[in-house]
Amino acid sequence: MPLRTGPAERPARLWRPRRVLVMPAALEHAHGRAMLARAEALGLPVERLASNRLTGLRQADPRRAYAEAKATLAIVVAPPTKLKLQPIPPSADWRFDLAEGCPAHCQYCYLAGSLSGPPVTRVYANLDAVLDNLAGYAGRGAVTSAQEARAHEGTTFEASCYTDPLGIEHLTGSLSAAIRHFSAWQAPVGLRFTTKFAAVEPLLNLAHGRRTRIRFSVNARGAARYEGGTAPLDQRLRAMRAVALAGYPVGLTVAPILPIPDWQAAYAALIREAAEALAGVPDLDLTAELITHRFTPGSKEILQGWYPGSDLPLDEAERTRKFTKFGSVKYVLPKDLMAEMRASLHAALARDLPMARVLYWT
Incomplete structure (x- = not known):
């Protein structure tokens, strides 16, 4: 079956958040200022926050909270915990984050239950620190670094665990910066990311x-x-x-x-x-x-609150109950x-x- 023609050939549609929040600390970084300039150039409504906290995002109605958060982009500074990388088997040696949150509305979203609070898309202004921090993890790891079949990939870094970096690239430029960083890195390393978007130009x-x-x-x-x-x-x-x-x-x-x-x-x-x-x-x-x-009891509850009319199969009786390495329950x-x-x-x-x-x- 050939690829379908018609509307699918139109330029990829780009996400336009209805609200852009900017923390003061983000503007201390050149990349934060560049992201603000991108938002302003697109005519997006920008709110410069008085403090380095995101407040007023919670609502009594979970559907309203979800809708407002999903339409919000926040330019923030990655906290120190983001510089302590975690292994991410079976995909890659290490996970690092250019952002947290995603503009898509997938009814099976695996981030449900993984992120705290309303699902605002947070993009990180201290990109230089995020990328420079990776050098300390090169040559270490237990996936591509330790498996003979994948050793030729070098030390691999996964950038899409908590976001879809291509879906927000027109607003951040962070993914392009990461690609250039890995290209210039004089070491056997690799960048990996997954996307459901198509604006690759x-x-x-x-x-x-x-x-x-x-x-x-x-x-x-x-x-x-x-x-x-x-x-x-x-x-x-x-x-x-x-x-x-x-x-x-x-x-x-x-x-x-x-x-x-x-x-x-x-x-x-x-x-x-x-x-x-x-x-x-x-x-x-x-x-x-x-x-x-697969799903967990917690993610099921959140997803059914976000998408109450979904027919996504989430019946525990039709699944096998298993325990993760952390002792939590999941249904596969x-x-x-x-x-x-x-x-x-x-x-x-x-x-x-x-x-x-x-x-x-x-």
Whole structure:
């Protein structure tokens, strides 16, 4: 099936927050001032805060609190805790954050329950400190640094755990700065990020040195209704082709894999479309990461408050109860279904994208 034509070929739609809050401390940093200038140039309503605190964001009505927070961008300073990196298996050696929060409205959002307070998108003004801090972690780690199959990636740093950096790049410029930083870094290191957006134009002419792997989070078309505010699948696939042609290593993050009706055919079709999008790309460096849907009691409660009309499958009776390494409860797909899905997706990749290195299934 070829990529669909028509409206999907229009330029990628960019998020325009209805409110931009700026902490005084953020303006002490050149990058903070640059982000403020971007917001003002776009004509966004800017409020300069009197203190370095975000207040007045909580509402008695959770739906209203969610809606207002999701429409808010806050230019802040990353706290010291953000400079103490945490390992992020199975994706990468280390996680670092350019921002926290995401403008998308995914009904399965894995950040629900992970972030405290209303889901405001916070972008970090002290970018130089965030990037300079990474040097102390090079040569360390337990994922790519310790696995023979991935050692050629060097020490890897994941930038999309708590945000989608491409979805806010037109407002921050932080992702471009990180790509340039890794390209110039004289060490075996790699930057990784995943996105559900498609506005890749600012990245195409950057000096990246093939040190940045851009992964596109994709799902079967039957799951599109769960991914509000994101770029349509066709735009994501075209963007993946564009960055691959620009020399970037790329990846498919198939997530979250859901037991939608006729899921076998739906996910097989997704893999075929990705193959068609990448056809003819020279020196293609492609990975695949396969992530099944799971939820916790806390995330379920939050998501049902945010999206009360959603039909996202969150019935504990249809899941297997498991414990995380921290002792908390999560609900995953049943073992037999998990095995069937794994075999089906691996077969589709082997058939249509045999050059893809499957990094993990989880």
